[in-house]
Amino acid sequence: MTKSYIYTLVNRLGHLYLIALFTLAYIFANFYFLFSWHNFLGVLFLIGICFRIFWGFFGTKYSRFKDFEYRGILAYFLFYFKERKNFVSHNPASSFAIILMLFLGILVSLSGILAYGSEQGGGIFANLYFHYSLFDFKTLHKFSVNCLLAVILVHILGALLDKFYHKNDTLNSIISGYKITKYKQEVHLNALQKCICVIYLFLLSLLIWYLFYPKNILLGFKFEPSAFYEKNAFELYKKECGSCHFEYPPFLLNLSSWEELMKNLENHYGTDASLDEEDFEQILTFLKQNNAENFDTKFKKSLKETLNEISNSKQKNSNTISITQCDFYKKAHQNLDPQLFQKKSIKKENCISCHKDAASGIFQRENLSIKP
Ligand code: HEC
Ligand code: HEC
Incomplete structure (x- = not known):
């Protein structure tokens, strides 16, 4: 040996x-x-x-x-x-x-x-x-x-x-x-x-x-959903629906939910968010074109599943929902400390207080920053 x-x-x-x-x-x-x-x-x-x-x-x-x-x-x-x-x-x-x-x-x-x-x-x-x-x-x-x-x-x-x-x-x-x-x-x-x-x-x-180059093609590239929107309509949407809170990405909700929300703008979460007729029509068209049903995303899939569950359990055909009721939202946040959402500076609907890229609709994990 x-x-x-x-x-x-x-x-x-x-x-x-x-x-x-x-x-x-x-x-x-x-x-x-x-x-x-x-x-x-x-x-x-x-x-x-x-x-x-x-x-x-x-x-x-x-x-x-x-x-x-x-x-x-x-x-x-x-x-x-x-x-x-x-x-x-x-x-x-x-x-x-x-x-x-x-x-x-x-x-x-x-x-x-x-x-x-x-x-x-x-x-x-x-x-x-x-x-x-x-x-x-x-x-x-x-x-x-x-x-x-x-x-x-x-x-x-x-x-x-x-x-x-x-x-x-x-x-x-x-x-x-x-x-x-x-x-x-x-x-x-x-x-x-x-x-x-x-x-x-x-x-x-x-x-x-x-x-380490931020825009490297392997990891640095970031999808831009807004490239799919009609530019003027998106600008108007940002101006009108992004003044009190960040502009919610339109593909997070299905059309019925958006229509329901748009019907009640005078009484929108305790505020009056009503619009003049022309802006209203333009924004409604924008939401019709870019809602969850029009893009093949994880939100579309989750929405469909959540809406099915709701209609099965309630024995009725409800087709409207809020973002925070969706399965994807609940699953993504279920392991977080509930106290996080109790803070004054953070509301559960206000995605952008934690997701810096929420307005783009991407929600990358590396763009999370939770204020202490
Ligand atoms: C006058 C202020 C104001 C304007 C203008 C406004 N909103 Fe809101 N919106 C609120 C408030 C307040 C909430 C409650 C959540 C919060 O405090 O961030 C809210 C919540 C929402 C939510 C969250 C609902 C969810 O699913 O959880 C959506 C979506 C929304 N607004 C869409 C819109 C759209 C679309 C427009 C434009 C037509 C709009 N908002 C204009 C004040 C406003
Ligand atoms: C209190 C801070 C906070 C708020 C507010 C918040 N999130 Fe999150 N979100 C998180 C954290 C933290 C995670 C990552 C959880 C984990 O470790 O998996 C997450 C994960 C997610 C994910 C999954 C990302 C992935 O692919 O892993 C999505 C999608 C998401 N959030 C959407 C939203 C939307 C839409 C809203 C607003 C309606 C919102 N979040 C509001 C903190 C927040």
Whole structure:
């Protein structure tokens, strides 16, 4: 038995890079004020995964997919706690786990970028904000993250069993690079592999630098619903319906609800918001053209579901609702401290006191700022 150098620095750092990014991105997803970092890390994770796949073809011995051990997976598990063969590098279970993790890693990051577009109107797929029913990317994202997490946990369990039950040094080797083997081996980067690494590091730094540019195409792009409105009508709407509060995005409510609201402008939440006839007609037309039914958004979907629920439970056909009664509103805020909404400066209807971008109708998590 002798000591061999199996995993080069590139492998060991690449491994740590993916672990760190996945862990941080997973944690950051739970805090809205860290959400832009979640996205940032998600993109870097995707790049790391792509590099690992590339390395699987052009990398060092034992990192290449063709050096993995795929045969004997059944026997491997069957005789797991009995005597077993020792593998220089990846055993069949970890070989399959790596392939699966790479596949899921791609799925996780891509579905995340797509969900950022359809849910938050941000990033390279921002236009999906108005094509919401195309596919439920958020669910796919969550599902693939959980699958990936499950495989990672099994992978970790395997590594721990290997170390503490079988008393192997695989876990040490991915940290130190050295492993006890039968025959002496030294794995080092060749000239081409060194070039690949230098180019990769260069491109990665360039990408990181670019991602800090606020209008970068990958994450910085923001959907602009107002581009769909007729300009003059929108200006009038802003002037008349944006004087006491911010101008509510017209696609948050269905037409019947807007019509109901417009019928009662003299008695509008305890104030008189009535308009002269010409302005009234113009604003009503604006709402007819741009209400929830006309754009394929998450609000349209949620409104439809809420209205169905209401008509089912009340046994009557009510088609009017306020924004704060909608499912999307209730679900989005159900975990918030109710005291937040009791503050004088914050009303639950006044979206803009927390969502800086409420007037645009986007409600990005990174644009949340709750006054203390
Ligand atoms: C004179 C002031 C005033 C004007 C003008 C006004 N509003 Fe309001 N509006 C209010 C008040 C007060 C509330 C209650 C919530 C609040 O205090 O922010 C409210 C609430 C709303 C809400 C929230 C309802 C919900 O679903 O939760 C909508 C939507 C709304 N207004 C639409 C309009 C539209 C459309 C116009 C223009 C036709 C308009 N408002 C003009 C005072 C006004
Ligand atoms: C007291 C502050 C506050 C007010 C007022 C408020 N929100 Fe929110 N909203 C939040 C917070 C915080 C979240 C993120 C919750 C979380 O962590 O998931 C959120 C989440 C959302 C989301 C989901 C965003 C996403 O994709 O994750 C939507 C949509 C939304 N709010 C719409 C509205 C609308 C419409 C109004 C006004 C009628 C409103 N909010 C008023 C604080 C507020």
